[in-house]
Amino acid sequence: MLAALGYIIAIGIVVRRDPEAGPAGPRHYVKARLIAFAKTWPIVIVFILVIGGIYAGWYTPTEAAAVGAFATGFHALVFGEMKWSQIGSAVLETATATAMIFLIILGADMFNAFLALSRLPAEAASIIGDSGLPALMVILVMLVLYLALGCVMDSLSMILLTIPIFFPIVSALDFPAWMGFADATEIAIWFGIIALIVVEVGLITPPVGMNVFVINQLSRTVPMIETFRGVLPFLMSDIIRVIILVLLPAITLFVPRLLFD
Numbered sequence: 001m002l003a004a005l006g007y008i009i010a011i012g013i014v015v016r017r018d019p020e021a022g023p024a025g026p027r028h029y030v031k032a033r034l035i036a037f038a039k040t041w042p043i044v045i046v047f048i049l050v051i052g053g054i055y056a057g058w059y060t061p062t063e064a065a066a067v068g069a070f071a072t073g074f075h076a077l078v079f080g081e082m083k084w085s086q087i088g089s090a091v092l093e094t095a096t097a098t099a100m101i102f103l104i105i106l107g108a109d110m111f112n113a114f115l116a117l118s119r120l121p122a123e124a125a126s127i128i129g130d131s132g133l134p135a136l137m138v139i140l141v142m143l144v145l146y147l148a149l150g151c152v153m154d155s156l157s158m159i160l161l162t163i164p165i166f167f168p169i170v171s172a173l174d175f176p177a178w179m180g181f182a183d184a185t186e187i188a189i190w191f192g193i194i195a196l197i198v199v200e201v202g203l204i205t206p207p208v209g210m211n212v213f214v215i216n217q218l219s220r221t222v223p224m225i226e227t228f229r230g231v232l233p234f235l236m237s238d239i240i241r242v243i244i245l246v247l248l249p250a251i252t253l254f255v256p257r258l259l260f261d
Contacts, residue, residue, distance in 0.1 A: 006237035014233050046071045101156060108160030115164050128169050135173040139191075139246060142166055143198045150202015151209060158199050167191070179249050186253055193252045194245055201238040204231050 015022040028036070050068040053059050059067060073090075076082035082090075114120075128138055142162075149158050170191045171184060181187050203211040206228050216227040245252055 003238070003241060006241050007234060010233040010237040042072075042075050046075075104154075104157050104160065108157070111161060112164050120165065124165060124169055126172075128172070135175045136246070138169065138173060139194075142170075143194070143242065143246075146195065146198040147202045147205050150199060150205050151207070154210065155199045155203060158202070159195070163195070166195070181249065186249070186256070189256055190249045190252050194242065197238070197245070198242055201235070201242065204235055204238075206231070206235075 011022065046068055049071055050064045053067060054061055054064050073082070077084070146158060146162070149162070153161075167188070170187065173187075175181055175187065181190070203209055206212070209228075209231070212227055212231055213224075215231075216222060216224050
């Protein structure tokens, strides 16, 4: 919700400064809107099937992803949005991406074994704990590092390679009382949410944000510099959102506290 609000505000500011960046479209009446909304029923069904299944306990989030992929693929075949001849290439691309992910996981497991044998996380936590640096300063350094890594690495690689080092350090930090952490579990949840957000923000961080290159490939006539310029308002919105979530942990912990307290 906070992300959506930030993006809406960013879009509003950009459009007010440059109305040509978001010109008004033709006006549609209620009947046309209802007809357009009715065409979204497959999306609604898939959403209910995936999210509803997770909350009902029918399957895990990973299994829900498979259910969602099967449902969308089935719909595409039934309604002719995907031809049988395209299934082979889709399966091949999926296998290629899956193999790449498993190689990343394999490399991360080897790296984790090295960390366990070398005791690097424990030593790093001890050194930083004895350095006297404020906890928020240490968190700031980690977040900046995530933004830098996002320029050259994908999100899964960053998480698998950094969390085994960063998490013991965060667990050993002495956070100020005004942040309101009740126990180490809340610190772990808070840091996990912040890390995931910053990892994704890093993927659109200039000058090498990987997702920006992906978006630019969808419209080859748009220069890369224009794509980066278009991303900047959303990047600023994300940075402000991260600052708010870091300084006000209660926002990220509200739902866990509501569910488990």
